[in-house]
Amino acid sequence: MSRRSDLVAAWLEPRAEEMVRFLARLVAEPTENPPGAGLGHCAGLLAAEMRRLGLEAELVEITGPHSLEGPAIVRGSAGDGQKLLYFHGHYDVVPVQDRGQFTLRREGGRLIGRGTADMKGGIVSMLYGAAAAQELGLIGDGRIVIHLVPDEETGSVVGAGHLREHHLIDPSAVAMVTGEPSGTGIWNASRGAISLRVGFEGQEAHVGQASFGTNAFAHMVHVARPLLAYAEEMARRPTRHTTAPGDPAGSMIVVGGMCGGGSNFNVVPADAWFTVDGRFNPEEDLHSELERMQTLIRDAAAEVGAKVTIEVTQLQPPAGTRADHPAGATLARCVEEVRGESARFEMCGGILENRWYDQLGIPAFAYGAGRLDVSHGPHEYVDEQELFRTAAVYALYAADLLV
Numbered sequence: 001m002s003r004r005s006d007l008v009a010a011w012l013e014p015r016a017e018e019m020v021r022f023l024a025r026l027v028a029e030p031t032e033n034p035p036g037a038g039l040g041h042c043a044g045l046l047a048a049e050m051r052r053l054g055l056e057a058e059l060v061e062i063t064g065p066h067s068l069e070g071p072a073i074v075r076g077s078a079g080d081g082q083k084l085l086y087f088h089g090h091y092d093v094v095p096v097q098d099r100g101q102f103t104l105r106r107e108g109g110r111l112i113g114r115g116t117a118d119m120k121g122g123i124v125s126m127l128y129g130a131a132a133a134q135e136l137g138l139i140g141d142g143r144i145v146i147h148l149v150p151d152e153e154t155g156s157v158v159g160a161g162h163l164r165e166h167h168l169i170d171p172s173a174v175a176m177v178t179g180e181p182s183g184t185g186i187w188n189a190s191r192g193a194i195s196l197r198v199g200f201e202g203q204e205a206h207v208g209q210a211s212f213g214t215n216a217f218a219h220m221v222h223v224a225r226p227l228l229a230y231a232e233e234m235a236r237r238p239t240r241h242t243t244a245p246g247d248p249a250g251s252m253i254v255v256g257g258m259c260g261g262g263s264n265f266n267v268v269p270a271d272a273w274f275t276v277d278g279r280f281n282p283e284e285d286l287h288s289e290l291e292r293m294q295t296l297i298r299d300a301a302a303e304v305g306a307k308v309t310i311e312v313t314q315l316q317p318p319a320g321t322r323a324d325h326p327a328g329a330t331l332a333r334c335v336e337e338v339r340g341e342s343a344r345f346e347m348c349g350g351i352l353e354n355r356w357y358d359q360l361g362i363p364a365f366a367y368g369a370g371r372l373d374v375s376h377g378p379h380e381y382v383d384e385q386e387l388f389r390t391a392a393v394y395a396l397y398a399a400d401l402l403v
């Protein structure tokens with residue numbers, strides 16, 4: 001071990017219990033999103049903890065149209081130099097399966113509870129990593145800026161969108177890393193997203209007079225067919241990025257994830273609707289794919305004279321930093337220094353907040369403790385040791401990039 005990583009380990013070790021206790025307090029904040037509750041309280045807790053750790057902290061209130069409860073961006077920093085590295089995270093969590101998930105459990109080296117992996121555990125590692133780097137004098141005259149946003153689980157348009165609109169992300173930053181649960185790999189790319197709600201309007205009629213009605217469900221079935229074929233085609237178009245072992249290489253599209261309509265079993269339905277949700281590889285042009293889907297829908301609707309409406313409920317670009325970018329190679333080296341094994345670069349199958357930074361030309365990566373496959377489930381956990389190791393990786397990363 002180098003002297004530098006010894007120093008970081010020695011700084012973190014006596015704080016291990018404190019990190020676990022802080023994670024327990026964060027897990028106990030019921031920041032479920034949707035609906036986006038209790039966000040303001042959690043933001044206050046985060047800012048207070050940052051100050052206790054010697055970091056600067058402020059709350060950026062977000063006004064404007066949204067349905068979240070007291071959302072704020074927690075913006076913190078360590079150091080005040082020109083050279084800038086972003087740590088980015090989110091403090092909302094997906095809804096629990098059971099209220100017991102808001103109480104952290106410690107079992108066999110695991111910390112179990114909602115948000116331990118995605119990504120309150122990542123936040124703890126980032127804050128302690130930044131504090132370690134600052135206190136040990138590892139960031140020279142560089143600066144770490146920490147952004148913690150309230151609404152990643154519902155698209156992050158309110159939080160990260162606010163950062164972007166108000167020019168709070170400096171394009172000259174050397175890199176950005178977010179503590180999403182990437183397992184032992186580094187995510188250097190993520191898919192883009194298009195979500196649609198497709199609605200149909202028919203004419204109601206009792207079953208006994210069904211021929212006087214217009215069946216919106218029948219129209220929906222007709223229009224869904226070419227979209228299902230489109231989804232199969234897109235699944236066969238591979239990405240040049242590396243995917244996790246066993247993960248599909250094509251763009252993934254779910255047609256009919258939700259659907260509904262009608263007023264009763266014995267009435268011709270006057271309305272019907274379904275959703276389309278796609279995760280598109282970074283190589284795909286989202287706007288032309290959206291146009292293709294809209295054309296498929298309109299053409300199929302015209303064939304049967306269906307009245308159709310298309311609502312675009314989400315349009316988020318992909319992100320992709322080259323796997324051989326020097327800022328990525330540095331991160332991989334830090335991971336190896338702490339974990340003793342090299343980190344593989346992979347594309348994340350979902351969308352990542354990397355995109356907000358990537359769009360500005362900032363090399364963007366996700367690296368965090370915990371596994372994606374347990375993250376939204378009833379047994380979400382993070383390994384205790386990984387929580388500490390990840391904090392060490394962040395401290396070393398700041399040292400390497402900023403000095």
Ligand SMILES: [Zn+2]
Binds near residue numbers: 090119180
């Ligand atoms: Zn997350």
